[in-house]
Amino acid sequence: MIGLDELLRHFAELERAELVRWVENRWVLPDIAGDHFVFHEVDIARVELILQFRREFAVGDDAMEVVLGLLDQVYGLRRQLSRLCDAVATQPPKTQAAIRRALPRAGSGSS
Amino acid sequence: MATQTPYEVLGVKPDSKTDEIRKAYRKLAKELHPDLNPGKPEAEARFKAVASAYDLLSDPDKRSRYDRGEIDESGAERPRYSYRPHAEGAQGRKYQPRGDIDIEDLDDILSMFGTRGGASGGTRRAGDGFAMPGGDRLFSLAVDFVEAATGARKRLMLAPDEPLDVTIPAGIAEGQVLRLKGKGSPGFGGGPPGDALIEIHIAPHPFFRREGDDIHVELPVSVAEAVLGARVAVPTVTGPVTMTIPKGSDAGTRLRLRGKGIQRAGHEGDQYVTLKIVIGDAGDPDLAKFLETWAATHQTDPRREMGQEGMGAP
Numbered sequence: 216m217i218g219l220d221e222l223l224r225h226f227a228e229l230e231r232a233e234l235v236r237w238v239e240n241r242w243v244l245p246d247i248a249g250d251h252f253v254f255h256e257v258d259i260a261r262v263e264l265i266l267q268f269r270r271e272f273a274v275g276d277d278a279m280e281v282v283l284g285l286l287d288q289v290y291g292l293r294r295q296l297s298r299l300c301d302a303v304a305t306q307p308p309k310t311q312a313a314i315r316r317a318l319p320r321a322g323s324g325s326s
Numbered sequence: 327m328a329t330q331t332p333y334e335v336l337g338v339k340p341d342s343k344t345d346e347i348r349k350a351y352r353k354l355a356k357e358l359h360p361d362l363n364p365g366k367p368e369a370e371a372r373f374k375a376v377a378s379a380y381d382l383l384s385d386p387d388k389r390s391r392y393d394r395g396e397i398d399e400s401g402a403e404r405p406r407y408s409y410r411p412h413a414e415g416a417q418g419r420k421y422q423p424r425g426d427i428d429i430e431d432l433d434d435i436l437s438m439f440g441t442r443g444g445a446s447g448g449t450r451r452a453g454d455g456f457a458m459p460g461g462d463r464l465f466s467l468a469v470d471f472v473e474a475a476t477g478a479r480k481r482l483m484l485a486p487d488e489p490l491d492v493t494i495p496a497g498i499a500e501g502q503v504l505r506l507k508g509k510g511s512p513g514f515g516g517g518p519p520g521d522a523l524i525e526i527h528i529a530p531h532p533f534f535r536r537e538g539d540d541i542h543v544e545l546p547v548s549v550a551e552a553v554l555g556a557r558v559a560v561p562t563v564t565g566p567v568t569m570t571i572p573k574g575s576d577a578g579t580r581l582r583l584r585g586k587g588i589q590r591a592g593h594e595g596d597q598y599v600t601l602k603i604v605i606g607d608a609g610d611p612d613l614a615k616f617l618e619t620w621a622a623t624h625q626t627d628p629r630r631e632m633g634q635e636g637m638g639a640p
Contacts, residue, residue: 219501228395235525239464244420247523250502257417260407270394290413291422297414 332379351380460511460520471531497588539588539595
């Protein structure tokens with residue numbers, strides 16, 4: 216957990232105004248603890264990711280909105296899928312086998 | 327002290343050409359070379375810094391990696407954060423699209439894809455779950471020192487035709503963020519609006535200084551006021567007050583004005599006044615004449631306490 220200034224020190228190439236804009240755009244969601252922004256590990260990693268998109272893939276503002284939106288959806292789905300897998304894993308072997316059989320194979324078209 | 331960038335170490339601009347960098351390096355290296363500066367450890371330390379900066383900047387590959395922030399000034403890899411483990415961890419939950427987030431049971435997961443077969447049957451109508459709260463908007467508001475100390479109402483323009491009156495509480499600190507509920511961007515699909523987040527920046531004051539809820543000020547007094555005592559006007563954040571300077575006050579004496587600092591519910595700060603004796607017109611012949619006579623019969627040594635060490639041989 217670090218504050219705004221510490222975060223800027225960590226990312227030397229990141230301008231304060233730019234980071235503030237990312238927070239405004241809700242690309243990064245720091246907590247407000249008391250009176251200050253608090254960036255958690257996930258927020259720091261996300262800043263790193265956005266910087267990388269900008270620097271290495273030249274993703275602009277509009278595209279960034281789309282990219283992050285899709286990315287968040289993917290992680291949301293992965294989370295749900297992993298819950299479903301956990302639930303399947305707790306089933307008796309017979310049920311698991313039944314689920315496996317019920318899953319259409321990739322390429323066999325939709326059910 | 328902040329770490330200097332290799333460009334700063336060599337005194338060149340970040341967009342300098344390779345031969346400009348080489349020239350700057352050679353010039354500094356000649357000046358600072360340890361063999362030309364025997365017994366000067368600071369020159370040697372700078373020489374090392376210059377050499378390592380040149381080592382980095384003279385290598386086009388290292389230089390571009392440094393410019394991209396991949397390595398630091400010592401050439402070490404900057405630790406990179408990987409997003410995935412965080413995104414899938416507990417903290418990543420907040421970045422998930424709202425509206426999809428409250429999936430509690432199998433029905434919800436199945437209905438995400440419109441699959442029939444959930445116990446409740448039926449699929450969700452398209453458009454359900456798309457109410458989204460509006461985004462927060464971030465603003466920066468400059469307040470002057472006294473306003474921050476005593477509290478104030480400031481008008482902030484959220485947009486050219488959208489003024490917002492902000493109440494600054496007494497004793498607000500630099501960088502503090504005020505949250506104004508519902509003053510952010512409007513919500514979507516009936517979602518509530520976001521909040522306005524206002525980051526406060528306090529301008530420094532020419533003579534007041536703040537430490538917590540206390541105000542510090544250095545007050546110039548004349549020799550006569552210090553020796554003879556006086557009643558003088560002292561500025562405070564709430565306006566001038568009269569203060570007594572005790573007879574025989576020394577330079578650096580600190581006097582307290584109780585309750586004249588920052589007033590908050592449940593706690594009041596004080597103002598500390600540090601006396602600074604000013605001679606004023608040092609060339610005043612009367613004063614000089616008086617002091618000549620006075621000093622002849624009053625031998626005092628204000629540096630007595632410092633002893634003899636470090637004062638040099640007599």
